[in-house]
Amino acid sequence: xxxxxxxxxxxxxxxxxxxxxxxxxxxxxxxxxxxxxxxxxxxxxxxxxxxxxxxxxxxxxxxxxxxxxxxxxxxxxxxxxxxxxxxxxxxxxxxxxxxxxxxxxxxxxxxxxxxxxxxxxxxxxxxxxxxxxxxxxxxxxxxxxxxxxxxxxxxxxxxxxxxxxxxxxxxxxxxxxxxxxxxxxxxxxxxxxxxxxxxxxxxxxxxxxxxxxxxxxxxxxxxxxxxxxxxxxxxxxxxxxxxxxxxxxxxxxxxxxxxxxxxxxxxxxxxxxxxxxxxxxxxxxxxxxxxxxxxxxxxxxxxxxxxxxxxxxxxxxxxxxxxxxxxxxxxxxxxxxxxxxxxxxxxxxxx
Numbered sequence: 219x220x221x222x223x224x225x226x227x228x229x230x231x232x233x234x235x236x237x238x239x240x241x242x243x244x245x246x247x248x249x250x251x252x253x254x255x256x257x258x259x260x261x262x263x264x265x266x267x268x269x270x271x272x273x274x275x276x277x278x279x280x281x282x283x284x285x286x287x288x289x290x291x292x293x294x295x296x297x298x299x300x301x302x303x304x305x306x307x308x309x310x311x312x313x314x315x316x317x318x319x320x321x322x323x324x325x326x327x328x329x330x331x332x333x334x335x336x337x338x339x340x341x342x343x344x345x346x347x348x349x350x351x352x353x354x355x356x357x358x359x360x361x362x363x364x365x366x367x368x369x370x371x372x373x374x375x376x377x378x379x380x381x382x383x384x385x386x387x388x389x390x391x392x393x394x395x396x397x398x399x400x401x402x403x404x405x406x407x408x409x410x411x412x413x414x415x416x417x418x419x420x421x422x423x424x425x426x427x428x429x430x431x432x433x434x435x436x437x438x439x440x441x442x443x444x445x446x447x448x449x450x451x452x453x454x455x456x457x458x459x460x461x462x463x464x465x466x467x468x469x470x471x472x473x474x475x476x477x478x479x480x481x482x483x484x485x486x487x488x489x490x491x492x493x494x495x496x497x498x499x500x501x502x503x504x505x506x507x508x509x510x511x512x513x514x515x516x517x518x519x520x521x522x523x524x525x526x527x528x529x530x531x532x533x534x535x536x537x538x539x540x541x542x543x544x545x546x547x548x549x550x551x552x553x554x555x556x557x558x559x560x561x562x563x564x565x566x567x568x569x
Contacts (some may be wrong), residue, residue, distance in 0.1 A: 223542055224284050226324040226333040226392045229259040231313040231346075232304055234519030235529040236339030237267040242531035243348050243538065244292040245276050253542055256284050256293045256333065258324040264294060264305050270525045283330040283453050297323040304508045306525035310429055312347030313519075322350065325363055328510055335511040335541035339534070340519045343386065344349055353500070354386035355506050369507035370407040372480075373490060373516060374416075374540060375497035378487040379480040381408045381506070392485045396428055396441055400480070401449035402456070409458045411506035414551060415544045424469065424478040425462030426488060446484070470496075492515075499532045511544050515538040 230236030241324050257264070260566055261280060268276060278294035279287075287293045297319045299338070303312060321338065328336045337538055338356050353359040361369045373380045384395040405423060412421035425446065427433060433442035446463040453460050464474065466483070470492040475481055483489025493501060501516035515533035523529055 220439065221454065222289055222556055223334040223545055224287055224329055224332070225253045225255055225538060225541055226255045226336045228320040228338045229256055229317070229335065230318045230339030231342050232263055232302060232517045233306055233308050233310065233313040233524060234340060234342070234521055235524050236519070236562065237264060238524070238529045239269060239531040240339060241271065241273060241276060241299070241513065243535045245273070245468055249535070250290060252343040253538065254289050256286050256287050256295060258297050258320045260293050260296050260302065261294060261296055263302055263304065270306065270500065283554060284327055284563060292298050295323065303359045307521045309342055309345055309521060311345055311418070314342060314379070316350060317341045317346050318351050320446045325360065335513070335545050337537050337541055338512065339365060340515065340517060342519050355512060356512070360505055364508050364510060367506055367507050368403050368407060369480055370404055370411065372408065372411060372504045372506040373501055374504050375491045375493070378475055378493055380493045381480065382481055382483050382489045384485045386486065389429045389450070393428065394411045394446055396484055398445050398449040401425070402448060404460045404482055405453040405460055407507045408482060414507065415547055416549055418449065418479050420459060421479045423458065423460040424464055424475065424481045425460055426469060426481065426483045427463035428484040430465070433466045446468040454511065472488045476510060498528050500536050502537045504540060504544070511541050513541045
């Protein structure tokens with residue numbers, strides 16, 4: 219039996235760039251030295267994308283279960299048998315239907331322990347809505363499937379790590395979703411993930427303000443003084459080394475983020491716009507707080523460039539390596555904690 223990690227890969231929207239970045243990533247055979255890829259999709263759909271990209275020297279090993287995976291080949295599990303009408307670049311029900319079939323099958327195997335981690339290609343959050351999937355995105359779906367409590371959308375790269383208090387919610391509902399308890403909970407999740415998943419011994423976390431200029435002493439909203447600042451102090455009292463609230467614009471413009479191990483933003487765009495600019499196609503979306511490991515690239519379905527052979531696989535490749543590293547760190551930590559050294563007071567030598 220091989221001890222190489224088995225990484226499941228869901229293909230996302232069949233009309234988007236998911237399969238393009240998957241195929242481009244797995245075409246480099248050197249990547250197979252690090253893990254065994256198992257793609258959840260369909261042979262006819264993958265062949266359509268491969269031909270659309272003009273790629274002739276690549277193929278999958280078709281298997282029925284993860285146990286049959288070939289360590290030396292990219293593997294594929296057929297999640298459906300019927301023919302699928304693919305319209306590259308088009309948002310339609312077909313894209314959502316088969317994105318969910320891929321995700322569900324991969325998640326089933328992940329939860330049954332047949333996979334070591336899951337990497338998800340982009341879905342369309344609108345057309346994937348159907349029986350079995352009534353969630354704003356991957357994060358909430360996996361939270362439900364794993365019956366997890368609070369989770370954290372955690373964007374990570376070599377230069378910056380950003381989490382958000384409120385995720386996929388309308389802007390008009392953001393302020394109502396900002397609570398002291400919610401901020402403290404996210405800070406604890408971030409702190410724990412930095413220690414366990416990224417091996418940061420004593421994380422230093424920055425917290426962004428909700429309003430422009432972090433409220434400017436109440437002149438531009440009172441939430442920062444009444445909710446965010448008290449949450450930072452409470453988290454400190456509970457062992458989280460955190461600071462803030464900081465005005466978001468100056469925080470990134472003046473490179474203040476480089477002095478911290480991670481940043482907690484109040485809402486999606488506040489954190490993800492600067493993250494995607496700074497990470498420059500190498501960012502990864504990681505769901506912290508789950509009992510399983512799931513990552514994804516930091517981009518969407520890319521309908522506008524689907525089938526044009528111009529999509530970059532950089533972020534998807536980074537998502538795979540992030541999943542591998544997190545699994546390895548978690549397992550190594552478990553081993554280290556199995557037999558911890560017992561602290562004993564040393565007696566002073568006597569003559």
